[in-house]
Amino acid sequence: MPQIFPRRANYLPAISLIASLGGGVFALVFLWYYFVPSYTDVGYMPDQPVDYSHRLHAGQLGLDCRYCHTNVESTAHSNIPATQTCMNCHAQIKTESLPLVGVRESWATGNSIEWVRVHKLPDYAHFSHSIHINNGVGCETCHGRVDQMEQVRQEKTLSMRWCLDCHRAPEQHLRPISEITTMGYEQPIDFLERNLSRVREENIRPPTNCSACHY
Amino acid sequence: MNTANTDIAPTSDVDYHVDDPLVQGNPTFHEITELVSYHTEKKTPLAWWGAFGIASGLLMVLLVMVAYLFWNGIGVWGLNNPVGWGFAIVNFVFWVGIGHAGTLISAILFLFRQKWRTAINRSAEAMTLFAVMCALIFPTIHVGRIWAIYWTLPYPNQMAMWPQFKSPLLWDVFAVSVYFMVSIMFWYVGLIPDLATLRDRATRKLRQKVLGVMAMGWTGANRHWRNYEKAYLLLAALATPLVLSVHSVVSFDFAVSIVPGWHTTIFPPYFVAGAIFSGFAMVMTLMIVARKVFGLQNIITVNHLEKMNLIILLTGSMVGFAYITEFFIAWYSGVLYEQYAFSNRAFGPYAWAYWIMMSCNLLFPQFFWFKRLRRSVPFMFVISILVNVGMWFERFVIVVISLHRDYLPSAWDYYSPTFVDILTLLGSFGLFFTMFLLFLRFFPMVAVAEVKAILPQSDPHFYDHSGDGQLVDHDLAVSGGEASGERAEIN
Numbered sequence: 001m002p003q004i005f006p007r008r009a010n011y012l013p014a015i016s017l018i019a020s021l022g023g024g025v026f027a028l029v030f031l032w033y034y035f036v037p038s039y040t041d042v043g044y045m046p047d048q049p050v051d052y053s054h055r056l057h058a059g060q061l062g063l064d065c066r067y068c069h070t071n072v073e074s075t076a077h078s079n080i081p082a083t084q085t086c087m088n089c090h091a092q093i094k095t096e097s098l099p100l101v102g103v104r105e106s107w108a109t110g111n112s113i114e115w116v117r118v119h120k121l122p123d124y125a126h127f128s129h130s131i132h133i134n135n136g137v138g139c140e141t142c143h144g145r146v147d148q149m150e151q152v153r154q155e156k157t158l159s160m161r162w163c164l165d166c167h168r169a170p171e172q173h174l175r176p177i178s179e180i181t182t183m184g185y186e187q188p189i190d191f192l193e194r195n196l197s198r199v200r201e202e203n204i205r206p207p208t209n210c211s212a213c214h215y
Numbered sequence: 216m217n218t219a220n221t222d223i224a225p226t227s228d229v230d231y232h233v234d235d236p237l238v239q240g241n242p243t244f245h246e247i248t249e250l251v252s253y254h255t256e257k258k259t260p261l262a263w264w265g266a267f268g269i270a271s272g273l274l275m276v277l278l279v280m281v282a283y284l285f286w287n288g289i290g291v292w293g294l295n296n297p298v299g300w301g302f303a304i305v306n307f308v309f310w311v312g313i314g315h316a317g318t319l320i321s322a323i324l325f326l327f328r329q330k331w332r333t334a335i336n337r338s339a340e341a342m343t344l345f346a347v348m349c350a351l352i353f354p355t356i357h358v359g360r361i362w363a364i365y366w367t368l369p370y371p372n373q374m375a376m377w378p379q380f381k382s383p384l385l386w387d388v389f390a391v392s393v394y395f396m397v398s399i400m401f402w403y404v405g406l407i408p409d410l411a412t413l414r415d416r417a418t419r420k421l422r423q424k425v426l427g428v429m430a431m432g433w434t435g436a437n438r439h440w441r442n443y444e445k446a447y448l449l450l451a452a453l454a455t456p457l458v459l460s461v462h463s464v465v466s467f468d469f470a471v472s473i474v475p476g477w478h479t480t481i482f483p484p485y486f487v488a489g490a491i492f493s494g495f496a497m498v499m500t501l502m503i504v505a506r507k508v509f510g511l512q513n514i515i516t517v518n519h520l521e522k523m524n525l526i527i528l529l530t531g532s533m534v535g536f537a538y539i540t541e542f543f544i545a546w547y548s549g550v551l552y553e554q555y556a557f558s559n560r561a562f563g564p565y566a567w568a569y570w571i572m573m574s575c576n577l578l579f580p581q582f583f584w585f586k587r588l589r590r591s592v593p594f595m596f597v598i599s600i601l602v603n604v605g606m607w608f609e610r611f612v613i614v615v616i617s618l619h620r621d622y623l624p625s626a627w628d629y630y631s632p633t634f635v636d637i638l639t640l641l642g643s644f645g646l647f648f649t650m651f652l653l654f655l656r657f658f659p660m661v662a663v664a665e666v667k668a669i670l671p672q673s674d675p676h677f678y679d680h681s682g683d684g685q686l687v688d689h690d691l692a693v694s695g696g697e698a699s700g701e702r703a704e705i706n
Contacts, residue, residue: 004414004423004424004427005424005427036373037373157373159373159374160373160374160375160376161372161373161374161375161376162373164375165375
């Protein structure tokens, strides 16, 4: 009986072994790099209806975050300011500015500016701004250097691991309440001891059970 | 001569010390090859298309039902508040149970040198694989959020979260998937020599190539055989503990919880016995039909069927013993909830299911105490189907009756399946039979090489009397010519 396969078919087992091993490693690396929030979510920077610059307002002009995001200390949701907040100043400053057309239009018609949400959590994960702000998690800790962003983008992964990293070791990330909105805050050298004693005294025990966030 | 021997020597013609030959009709090696290979080489019979049409139609029903489920969520099932595990888990345990016979036959019976296994091991293993495939569907679709099913696997992830290693549901994922993988390896390794036989017989180029790849370069060399035998033995040793572990772990799904009727230490052995019981019944159902349709009566003889019936009788009685023990322990424990759970089984709103289970599993197999009945093919066919009906109801009894009334009377409810539940169960049979029919059509359904090895002619001492290689002095050898003539007719 003649041979069914040519002689070079002898290489097939070795080739398929190498291909499956190599393919496996490739798939692993591919998933590891591309299928994670640090690739899929970080850097999300949607265009906004009005080109509002945080760099100008929060950075150069030094507006406090809470001037606009007024509810952040008292409610779970940190609000987007009403057009009224813009007009507090812009009724008198830059009243003819072209980039502000959208704001004036909203002011005239009463229709809200439709800002695009940047930081999104899934609906099954509940997050409260107030509890974090009031226990010493700075704005910067989760949102990055907003004062340097022309256009707001997502800086952190917002993954569950990222949440848990802090919940399991809050002393690494807390700052004094007075420095909550500070951008570019530098921890003092003895911050760990300070934070540890604060954790003890103020009884800061961030929960790590499922129903802390998923309820 | 030893006098003790003469005392116990049988006076009648029947010698009970010598079994009937396992393969009847004294076929030659070549005839066995022909008999089995022929069915993969002939033109596809119309009857096969008919059966395949029905089976794949049912498979379509399964796919439609699963799609419907994914689209709408598990609200389309009959689940309610106390009964969170309905048909899906019942069907899962049912199919996993059926998937036990194959590896038991091929691994445990192999290690125990039960030569009669060779007639049925190939198809029983195939049946195992297909049953486990059916089984794997149900917990998968039962999770509700199918798109997150990979969370059951432990892998480093952005959630910094691992599966709950303390949960038997996770052990299940490992137990069943390992079982599936080892079974498929075992089955495939066993297939290699026979695939090579088919390859060598193939006349068309494409068929040669496909079978050539599948046979992995098997030449039947001495070294190949030695490696093969060693690999087969090792795999049998690997698979043997799995036969016992898989259904033990499945039983932990129930036994580790605190629901009355589930929280029982008897569960692992009782589940394993039940699994072997139902698996053998399914092998019986399939083999009784297959041996008739494919003319394999000389390979799968009534003696084989009788041996399987004895195992059904044994495991059925073990399961029945467990049912009764559960009642005894409920009474003996003095726990009110336990006692209620069991009286509710036998006399509650689902008593009908309980008595179907009791009669099919405990009562009907007892007929196999009678030799005439356990050698009657139509009778055992009916019993084998009844056993599987009973075993399905056993899982129904355990899952549904225990859940629908537990500690809190205010939470009691009655569970009834919806059309989706029922059609999904039917559809899983579609998947099973579609796969099995494909197997019958394309693979050698009997382990040709192994059956040849148990022929008397394979015995190295078969020709010892003359020493010249001639067939003499052996009643099987003498009737060889006539028998092969009969064989040709069956073909």
